[in-house]
Each structure stands twice: as C-alpha cells, then as structure tokens.
Amino acid sequence: MKYKNTYDAIVIGTGISGGWAAKELCEKGLKTLVLERGRDVKHIVDYEDLKAPWELPHRGLKTQEDIRLSPIQSGVYNFNEVSRKYFVKDIDHPYEQVKPFEWARGYQVGGRSLIWGRQCYRRSEIDFAANSKDGYGVDWPIRYKDIAPWYDYVEPFVGVSGSSEGLPHLPDGKFQAPMPMNCVEKEVASRVKKGFTDGRMIIHGRTANHTQRIGTRGPCLYRGKCESGCSYGGYFSSNSATLPAAMETGNMVLRPFSVVKEIIYDNEKQRAKGVRVIDSETFEEHEYFSNVIFLNASTLNTTLILLNSVSEAFPDGLGNGSGQIGHNLMDMPYGAGARGNYEGFEDKYTYGARPTGIFVPRFKNINKATETKDFLRGYTFQGGAGRGRIGNAPGVGLELKDKLKEAGGWSMGITAWGEHLPYYDNKVTLHREKKDKYGMPNLQIDCEFKENEKAMLKDMMNSAAEILEMGGLKNVETYNWDKIPGSCIHETGTARMGSDPTTSVLNRWNQMHEVSNVFITDGSAMASSGCTPGPSITYMALTARAVDFAVKEMKKGNIR
C-alpha cells in the first residue's frame, strides 16, 4: 500500500544534529521530510543582529515581563532582548522539576544551534573507555578510531578554528587557524607550561566561529553578538550551514509548526512506519510515513517522543525493552574556577570581541601519574584574560567622565566544565496527569550531582587557583557558581548507545536495538558525558556516521 505523505526519510528536529541528518540524507538523494516544532527562522532574513544598542527599546536588557514569561530561559547566560526570540516561553512549555533542573530550550528552525556556546572538542579514547574502566554506565560500543574519520568529515564543513596540540586526551581536528591569544594569555600560558610537570597547559579554544570563509559563510567579524544570529555567517548553525545545504539538493521538505506526538510502530512488520504530528497552529493531527526516521529532537524531547510512542509491542515506549529510556540523564558540573589580576602590559589593549577564549585540557586521571583518589574522570577549563574600560568610579561630573575613559587593569579567569557520571536514578519520566496544550505529557526531571561531581567541583577551584598563580596572576580568588543540573545545557544520556540490548537503547550505529529503522543521534545517545564541553561536534560526527550506515543498509535491503 502506498501512503499519502510518504517520504524516503523523516528527520525530527532541526537543531545541531537534526540539521546534519537533513543535510546528509538529502545529499545522499533521499526525499526527506524535516519536522520542526517551532516557527521557521531564515538565515540573515530573520536575524536582528545588525541593530545598534540604541535601536533596542531596552538597549539589550531583559525585562520583568521576560522573567515572568520565562523564569528559566531568562536566566540563561546569553538571553537578552535580541536573543530572547530564540528561547521558548516557559509558561507555554511547562515541565516538572522533582529536583531543580534548568532546561534551556529553543523551539524554532535551527533549535539551539542559534544560541549554542560553539566550543568544539573531540572526545578522546579516554572518554570512550571511561565507562568500562570504572564501571559507571555501560561501555561505549565504539572507540575513538570509529568516530575519528567522522570528526574529520564534519569539522571542515562546520568550520572549527583551533590549534593542533598533539595530545592523546584531546585529539586534534581539521582546524581553521585559531583566534589569537592576547598578551596576558600568552604570557600566562608560557609560565604555566614551564611551571607544571603534570601536563597542565593553556591552549587556544576550539570554536565553530570561523577564521576563514566557507562558501558564503564567515569569517567572524568579532562583533560579540553570536546569540543574535549572525548575518555574516560567522559561526556554524543549522540555519547558516546544514539546512541551506539540505535545501539546495531539492530533496528537503521542511515543515515547521510540527510537534511530533509519536512515532507510529507497525506491529506486523516490526518497524516504525512514520510519525504522528500535531500542527501547532491548527492543532490538527497529520501522519507522515517513511522508511527511515532520524530522531533529533534534543535529549529530553527525544525521550518524550519515545516514551509517548506506545504500542502493543512497546507498552513502555518505543524500543524501550531495556527500560533504560529516560534514565542515566547527565549534564555537566561546571562553574567552579578562579580569577586574578595581572600586573603589567599596562600600555597594551585588545580590540574586537573574540567569541572564544583559552582552554586547559584535562590533566587529572589521564594516566597513572595524574591519578587522583578524590574523584573519577576529569574536567577542563575555559577562560581568558581581558582588559576593558573601567565601568564605574566614585564621584560625579567632569572628573568622573574623564575617569571613565581610563582602562582598568588586566584580569584573567578560568572556569571548569567536568564530567557527570551516568547514574540510573538520574532520570526523566512522563508526568501521569499534567499535559501541555498539545496534550503531550509534561516531562518530570529528577536529576542531581552526586559525590563524585561535588568532589570534582572542589578540585576545580583549587587547581584553577594553582594554574593562575603559576601564571603570575595576583589576588587570585576562587569561586563556585553553584550551578544546578541542566544549566550547563549539555543534557545527555537518556537513550544511550551500548552493545547489549538489555542495558542500552542504541547500537554502535545509533540505531535502535529494537527498531532497526529508527536512528537517534542527538545528546540522548551518549553513554557518558565526556570530560570536555562542546559535545555538539560529537553529535554531528555521530549523525553523519549514522546516516552513512543507514543509507548503506537501505541499499542492502536491511532497512525497508
């Protein structure tokens, strides 16, 4: 039987990983329906990044109304008067916090790729072997060598700027030239390199802000407005890069305003046959069919769709024979670090708003010599040095006005991002009664940091201070922002990869163990959080790899 609304492939979601799935499927010749729950956001056309501050009613500040409508989103670090349109209104999209959990969301074409942090670090062999080594979570079914060619494949298209360092625990990539360090960062980096014997070092941040042009995109103009969307295409987003590439093939049908209610399972053929969608404008339901489905709704919404897709074969959610869907939720403990002042370079300044900084690769638990008893796994630092105009000064009048022309001193800070162990009881479930306006159950998030993460946060502060002191910073102070889970916006793990179908949801190809024509390549696939920030580049590599596999399998007739 030939269905109406039939495509070769369906992609659910248009964020970082959905954009890649769309591009790869379309470029391989598949007629692909790409579903997005929010409105369309067209590259350049829909951005407001060219407005000067004085053209904004509140000069960029958030309002009390923003806080009322979006108490959670308005607390995200890059939420402002311009970027707020890329965040959901919390009151329209409720969820339950069993324990405090910040869930940042962007429901529009491009998803959170418009407002992401853009840092890109490859996972290393240490990351992929971590679960098997200490027994937390299940072993990754892949190793670095399996994904390395796919990092190679996606990075040049993404446009990652960074430096090659030859570190086994932070593999190099196909980089564009790094964005420069400033004089204090260079000086501190040189002192740190000389001063430590345990491998602590300061390198260039690796970011999807382009130092070279890629087709019509970039380079970055150092405006410091990434979260507004970038009319110059200075950073990678689905809107700037993957979706236009998919569109160019003529194979993509993009359908915004499409809230996926469930994946429809064909009991007889033992495969997914399509998706049921609620039109968010008309509230009408539509069904679309395809041979293969890529689920890229972002970790928590992917979980929602799976758990809401119940059938005779899967009463607990699609492909959930293992009972693992929704469990092992991870974010990353972050926000602990140190800052200090630098005395010197008083006649030197910086020019331009650099959208990245410096990076300290992992240096704990990378080998026997660096093992610590205090915690498992590791963390890394991001940070930078800078010098600006003094913001305020005592007094009023001409004297004050003159003073406000002066430069402050140089200061430098580094902040850590660390690994969150996969715990079965950190989980997301469907609320039994509460539903949103589309009739979708509210998610109920129950996630916390435990002893290992807390021990790591303590260590982060101490080692940050050690690094800065070695670097010559004065008046070094440590801090911990006491971030709650979710606030790192690296939620992962709720449909993890693994070799054993009884303990994991996806196989080594991101294919559901139990539903061979459904692939999941967003953060939910992760078996561990990894020790570096910037997980998106891994989702991108896994997506391209999974599409390649899926299309080959379709050609072989293994996926019908």
Place this chain on the structure above:
Amino acid sequence: MKRREALQKAGFMFGGTIAGGSLLFQAGFRFNYGDGEGFFNKAQIRFLNEVGETILPESDTPGAKEANVGEFMSVVVRDCYAPQNQKIFIDGMDKLNILCKHTYQKLFVECNSAQRTELLSKLDKEGSEYFKLMKSLTLTGYFTSKLGATQFLNYSPAPGRYEGCTTERPW
C-alpha cells in the same frame, strides 16, 4: 494589562508615603503609569536628564542630557526593574528633591550646576542606594546611546579582527 495593574498598585503604595507630596505635585511630579510615554512624565524625565547631566556633563563630548538618559531611565525603571528597585528609584526621585528643598530651598531642576554637583557628590560619597541606581542607569544609558557610544566611545559595530596586544586604546 497585568503589568499595568501592578504598576498602579505600586504607585498607590508609594503615593501615600511621600512627604512634601504637594510640592512635588506642583512641580509636575505625577506618574502617568505607562500610558504611552514611558513610566515617567515629561517633567520627571527632564529632572532625570538633569541628574544625568550632573553625573556626566557635556564637555568636548555630549552630556547625558543630550543623550536623553532620562527617557532611558524611564523605560528601564518601568520594564526592567524588579518592584523593589522601582520603589527605591521612585522614592529616591522625591527624596532627592526634598533634600534639595531642605538644602537650597529649591527643586533640583531650579538649582545651579554647582549646587547640583555638590548635592550629588555628597549622595555618591554616602553610598545612597537610590543615587547608586540613578548613577548606574545614567552610565549605562549614556554608553549605549548613539551619542555616547559613537562620540564618547569609539563604537565599532564590526571590528573584523581580534587584536590581543595593541597599543591603541579601542574606545
């Protein structure tokens, strides 16, 4: 609708606590609660512009008044301030005039610039809470205004490069 109600409530609350209310009323100090012209009326914005000008006066570059920081303050106090700071700010406007009246027997806008400077310097030194807010908004409003950004600072919408070690001050 809700916001408007909230502001009206806030106005009611403050209205009753202000000493010397009739004096201020005569001087045009009536709140017009967001019916098209921002939170404050024209007289109040003029007053805030004079406060701003005293903090950042005209020199070889424009002052805060020309950059219309009063209007900016009106919008921010209405839309961005939490109720607690709204109250401090609004009460502060009256407190400042009352202090002025006690010191110089005049409203702030009627004082000469030396008197204004002396008064605000004193509040600045004392760490007055409401003056801190006024000063902070004056600075933010000035630096983000077209005049402040392009004439006092060296507004550069698209630097095009990052220099990590330049001898040229970028503002």
